Amino acid sequence: MISELFTMTVLIGILSSGVRLATPYLYASIGETFGQRSGVLNLGVEGQMLLGAFTAFYVAMNTGSLWLGVLAAMIVGAVMGLAMAFVTVNLHAQQGISGIGFYLFGLGMSDLLFQKMMGTVRTVQGFPKIGIPFLSDIPGIGDIFFNHNILVYGAYLLVLVAWFVLNKTNLGLKIRAVGENPDAADSLGVSVARVRYFTIILGGTLSGVAGASLSIALLNVFQQNMTSGLGFIAVALVYFGAWRPFGVLIGALLFSMVNSLQLWIQVLGVPIPSEIAVMMPYVLTILVLVATVSKVRAPSALTKPFEREE
Amino acid sequence: MTESTSIKQKMPIRIRVEPRLNENPAWYPPLVSFGALIVALILGGILITLAGGDALRSYQHIAKASFGDIGVLSDTIVKATPIILAALACSVAFRMKLWNIGAEGQFIMGAWGASAVVLTSVLPVDTSRWVFIPVMMLAGMAMGAAWGFIPGYLKAKFNVNEIISTLMLNYVAVAWVNFWIFGVWTEGGFQMSPKFPDGASLPRLLEFAKIFPAVRGLTTHLGLLIGIVAAVILWLIVFRSRWGYEIRLIGDNPQAAQYAGINITQNTIWVMMLSGALAGLGGMSEISGVVHRLQTAPIAAGYGFTGIIVAWLAKLNPLVIIFVSILFGALILAGREIQPSGVPKMIQGIILVCLIASDFLLRYRIVISREEE
Numbered sequence: 144m145i146s147e148l149f150t151m152t153v154l155i156g157i158l159s160s161g162v163r164l165a166t167p168y169l170y171a172s173i174g175e176t177f178g179q180r181s182g183v184l185n186l187g188v189e190g191q192m193l194l195g196a197f198t199a200f201y202v203a204m205n206t207g208s209l210w211l212g213v214l215a216a217m218i219v220g221a222v223m224g225l226a227m228a229f230v231t232v233n234l235h236a237q238q239g240i241s242g243i244g245f246y247l248f249g250l251g252m253s254d255l256l257f258q259k260m261m262g263t264v265r266t267v268q269g270f271p272k273i274g275i276p277f278l279s280d281i282p283g284i285g286d287i288f289f290n291h292n293i294l295v296y297g298a299y300l301l302v303l304v305a306w307f308v309l310n311k312t313n314l315g316l317k318i319r320a321v322g323e324n325p326d327a328a329d330s331l332g333v334s335v336a337r338v339r340y341f342t343i344i345l346g347g348t349l350s351g352v353a354g355a356s357l358s359i360a361l362l363n364v365f366q367q368n369m370t371s372g373l374g375f376i377a378v379a380l381v382y383f384g385a386w387r388p389f390g391v392l393i394g395a396l397l398f399s400m401v402n403s404l405q406l407w408i409q410v411l412g413v414p415i416p417s418e419i420a421v422m423m424p425y426v427l428t429i430l431v432l433v434a435t436v437s438k439v440r441a442p443s444a445l446t447k448p449f450e451r452e453e
Numbered sequence: 454m455t456e457s458t459s460i461k462q463k464m465p466i467r468i469r470v471e472p473r474l475n476e477n478p479a480w481y482p483p484l485v486s487f488g489a490l491i492v493a494l495i496l497g498g499i500l501i502t503l504a505g506g507d508a509l510r511s512y513q514h515i516a517k518a519s520f521g522d523i524g525v526l527s528d529t530i531v532k533a534t535p536i537i538l539a540a541l542a543c544s545v546a547f548r549m550k551l552w553n554i555g556a557e558g559q560f561i562m563g564a565w566g567a568s569a570v571v572l573t574s575v576l577p578v579d580t581s582r583w584v585f586i587p588v589m590m591l592a593g594m595a596m597g598a599a600w601g602f603i604p605g606y607l608k609a610k611f612n613v614n615e616i617i618s619t620l621m622l623n624y625v626a627v628a629w630v631n632f633w634i635f636g637v638w639t640e641g642g643f644q645m646s647p648k649f650p651d652g653a654s655l656p657r658l659l660e661f662a663k664i665f666p667a668v669r670g671l672t673t674h675l676g677l678l679i680g681i682v683a684a685v686i687l688w689l690i691v692f693r694s695r696w697g698y699e700i701r702l703i704g705d706n707p708q709a710a711q712y713a714g715i716n717i718t719q720n721t722i723w724v725m726m727l728s729g730a731l732a733g734l735g736g737m738s739e740i741s742g743v744v745h746r747l748q749t750a751p752i753a754a755g756y757g758f759t760g761i762i763v764a765w766l767a768k769l770n771p772l773v774i775i776f777v778s779i780l781f782g783a784l785i786l787a788g789r790e791i792q793p794s795g796v797p798k799m800i801q802g803i804i805l806v807c808l809i810a811s812d813f814l815l816r817y818r819i820v821i822s823r824e825e826e
Contacts, residue, residue, distance in 0.1 A: 186554075186616070190802070230806060234813040239552040239616045243761055244805030251799025252500065258795065259505045367795075372624055379617045418632035425621040425628075429603075432613045441614075 164399035169298035171377035174349030181342040182322040182444035186242020189374025190249020195354025200365040216355035224347020235448035269363035322442035385439035489811035519783030533782030537680035538735030539760025546728040555619025557757025558626035563733025566596025568747040597733015605725025646747040655742040676738030
């Protein structure tokens with residue numbers, strides 16, 4: 144049965160769903176990267192994703208428009224981001240703990256809304272696959288990379304955009320300055336509060352999209368607690384990727400490939416306990432943190448509220 | 454209209470925020486926490502109403518279903534018991550500003566450790582309760598401590614962020630327990646272990662119904678006593694021992710602690726282990742007092758996360774934790790029956806955010822003054 148794992152079809156299947164499953168990680172982690180580069184740890188991603196997933200599903204189901212669903216999820220994520228920004232920037236709250244509060248809120252609220260407004264698990268016709276002309280015809284490669292739905296392509300594009308914004312634009316410079324040395328940034332006239340509001344709301348918006356990508360592009364259902372820890376892994380991926388978009392990309396792919404492998408192992412009935420496979424990504428994250436911690440440095444002001452010296 | 458604007462122009466009101474320089478009076482922090490709780494319940498009520506529910510009835514239901522009579526009060530206390538231990542676990546780590554988000558995983562591993570004593574037949578099935586229970590307690594604490602040791606050691610030696618490592622270990626713990634109950638200890642293919650022998654369960658009040666008829670049907674178990682004793686011991690450690698002094702000093706002022714020659718590295722590891730042991734004890738108490746078999750859902754029910762809220766609401770004071778836990782036990786108990794079921798988690802989330810936000814009022818004061826031009 145092990146040999147079945149290595150037939151060409153299965154291998155392509157694993158890689159293809161790995162590429163697809165990286166989508167929610169990418170949206171959420173790239174959003175989180177912006178927040179952390181500006182010095183704010185948002186642990187509420189999981190809650191934002193859940194509410195985003197529900198909203199996207201509900202709106203898409205009732206309006207028939209998937210894009211309206213995505214938009215609604217973005218708005219909900221942004222509003223939660225706004226609340227998070229107020230609590231962390233203006234009220235100087237301890238970020239790890241308040242993030243858990245936002246997580247519990249999103250977990251409970253999405254459940255409450257689901258039961259009040261839908262009641263039963265339903266399915267929706269999600270975003271269709273779009274084969275990229277010519278490229279999707281390449282045997283193997285085409286199926287792995289160029290035959291996915293639009294939100295999957297968007298996630299990979301986002302990595303490029305994030306890299307460009309963070310490293311090549313004035314805005315990116317401000318974000319990094321605020322995360323490394325808020326006092327200096329402030330004395331140069333950069334509003335620390337405004338930059339952080341921007342990054343946290345952006346992070347919330349992207350977490351909303353991450354949730355939407357689950358409920359109307361990948362799984363096409365909404366269930367209670369359907370993210371089951373995805374949002375927390377997304378936060379860990381930022382550490383894993385050493386606060387760089389391409390590092391995050393590698394981490395997200397690694398995680399999704401392991402997920403995908405584990406799904407196929409279950410499908411094929413390979414006699415490896417699936418719980419061991421489930422553990423692997425989490426253990427791997429910790430090991431990578433240990434291995435990289437001496438080489439890469441977190442943004443100096445991460446989790447530290449900014450207070451202007453007067 | 455014009456008059457009022459002109460008045461406003463004459464006396465614009467300016468709101469400023471200033472750091473508090475003096476210590477807050479003793480009544481002030483509890484008042485602020487209480488205020489935050491009220492604000493959270495109002496916000497939660499608004500959201501329930503917007504979602505199409507009946508907020509007032511939800512809250513009434515929580516009160517009645519949790520404190521209505523001695524029977525439900527006992528059930529409330531049963532729910533509060535694991536929260537007490539999880540919150541104690543969080544409180545001691547938070548005291549040192551170690552953000553242990555992993556009480557959940559340590560709790561689960563504690564439950565696993567206690568179960569292993571029963572399920573691997575280390576002790577014969579007919580072992581006396583007075584041997585079984587202490588051994589299970591030790592095993593639960595040891596597994597919890599081990600699960601706390603990992604992030605503690607990684608933090609102390611490699612400066613690995615404990616928030617991330619403890620979070621990841623929560624998921625590993627769930628997978629670990631699943632591995633054992635799906636395969637090794639499964640009962641007839643179900644995802645649970647066989648039921649424990651009577652000797653492996655904590656004594657419950659209802660067992661004394663022959664002597665005191667009043668306690669008939671009450672499920673409150675010895676875990677409550679374990680929790681209270683643990684709270685008292687932890688209070689003594691934190692406020693009356695040299696170690697507690699070191700923990701508090703590291704938390705309040707790590708530089709000063711360093712100058713005073715306190716070993717922060719070692720304390721990080723020990724405190725994480727103590728924190729894990731307390732959470733593990735909570736897992737043992739739940740498995741031996743309530744569930745009576747190893748099963749994932751009732752063990753990984755979020756007690757570790759509720760513990761974070763309770764610890765914060767109790768201002769990390771071990772004795773206050775006991776009472777706050779009972780309030781949250783009520784919320785969770787009522788949540789079992791309340792429809793829709795998301796309400797308790799949602800309310801917990803809002804409470805936590807409001808509480809953390811309200812800390813701002815302890816550190817700053819809001820000054821409303823009339824601006825002189």
